[in-house]
Amino acid sequence: VSFHVGGDLKNKRILLEDDVSDTGKTFERGIQYLNKLGVVSVVTAALLVKPQSKHVPDFFVKKTSSWIVFPYEVKETILSVSKMMKKENKTVDEIKEKLRELKIPDVFIQKFIKKN
Numbered sequence: 001v002s003f004h005v006g007g008d009l010k011n012k013r014i015l016l017e018d019d020v021s022d023t024g025k026t027f028e029r030g031i032q033y034l035n036k037l038g039v040v041s042v043v044t045a046a047l048l049v050k051p052q053s054k055h056v057p058d059f060f061v062k063k064t065s066s067w068i069v070f071p072y073e074v075k076e077t078i079l080s081v082s083k084m085m086k087k088e089n090k091t092v093d094e095i096k097e098k099l100r101e102l103k104i105p106d107v108f109i110q111k112f113i114k115k116n
Contacts, residue, residue: 010038020068021046024055031055067102078104078112 015028021044031042044057048093051065071076078099085095099109 009034012039013040014039015045016042017045018057019047019070020048021053021055021057021060023050024053027055027057069102069104074104074108075112077102078108082113 014034016027016034026094027044027046031044034042043059044055045059046057047061048068049056049060050078051062051063081099081102082095085098090098096109096113101114102105
């Protein structure tokens, strides 16, 4: 936790939510932090849970081992995968193919990946 959540949480019941419980570390840190603030209980919820997660939320929609790209992180994912693959000396076409394997729509691949 990089900043105080604000307000007095002592004796409160908290719902801690995240989009994905991947490693579970975010939940573990959040629960630890909230307990230090004196909360009565922490219930956790996530849309998705990865099999390797150390913390399985109390409530979740689905377990998945798939690569997850939410609509708000498409550009970030494309640029990140592209940067990593360029370091491995992959061609633009190889990068585009990998992005298609990750189910990134072509419209976004064309928008954010430029020919060299």
